[in-house]
Amino acid sequence: MSTLSHDPNCLFCKIIAGQIPSKKVYEDAELLVFNDIQPWAPVHFLMVPKLHIPSMAQLQPEHAELVGRMMxxxxxxxxxxxxxxYPEGGFRLIANTGDDGGQEVQHLHFHVIGGPRPWRKG
Incomplete structure (x- = not known):
């Protein structure tokens, strides 16, 4: 699978393009961060590169700086x-990859989930 700058059929590419509204947390030239529409916890947002990378499995050496910035x-x-x-607080960072990994949208994204418990999920 190749990396495209934009996939017109991708949900996250449509959000990045402003075709679908989102509640933005952060934005710059390379990233869009927005709240999850079905949050698992008091804090739950998605970090999405504006470049259409289908998943972690398609990351290449040239993406290292971008992913490092996200981290x-x-x-x-x-x-x-x-x-x-940290250490009393904290958050979870999740990147589902492929069907077996539970990835629902085929655009690389990281879930950042946290806040006071009880919100535990698997």
């Missing part, structure tokens, strides 16, 4: 959105 940004946005600081 550095995740704890900053988690704190901004209400997660308590």
């Amino acid at each position: 550095v940004l995740a704890p900053q946005l988690a704190a901004q959105e209400g997660c308590r600081p």
Whole structure:
């Protein structure tokens, strides 16, 4: 599978293009971060690269800087959105990959989930 700049049939590409509304948490030239429409916890947002990368399985060396930025940004946005600081607080970072991994939208994204419990999920 190749990496496209945009897939007109992709839900997240439509959100990035502004065709579908979202509640933005953060945006820059390469990333869009928005709240999940079916949150599992008090804090639940998605980090999505604007470049259409179908999944973790399609990451290439040229994506390392982008994914690294996402990893550095995740704890900053988690704190901004209400997660308590580490170690008492914290958050979960999830990237479902492929059908067996539970991926529902074929566009690389990270779920950042946190906040006061009880919201435990598998």
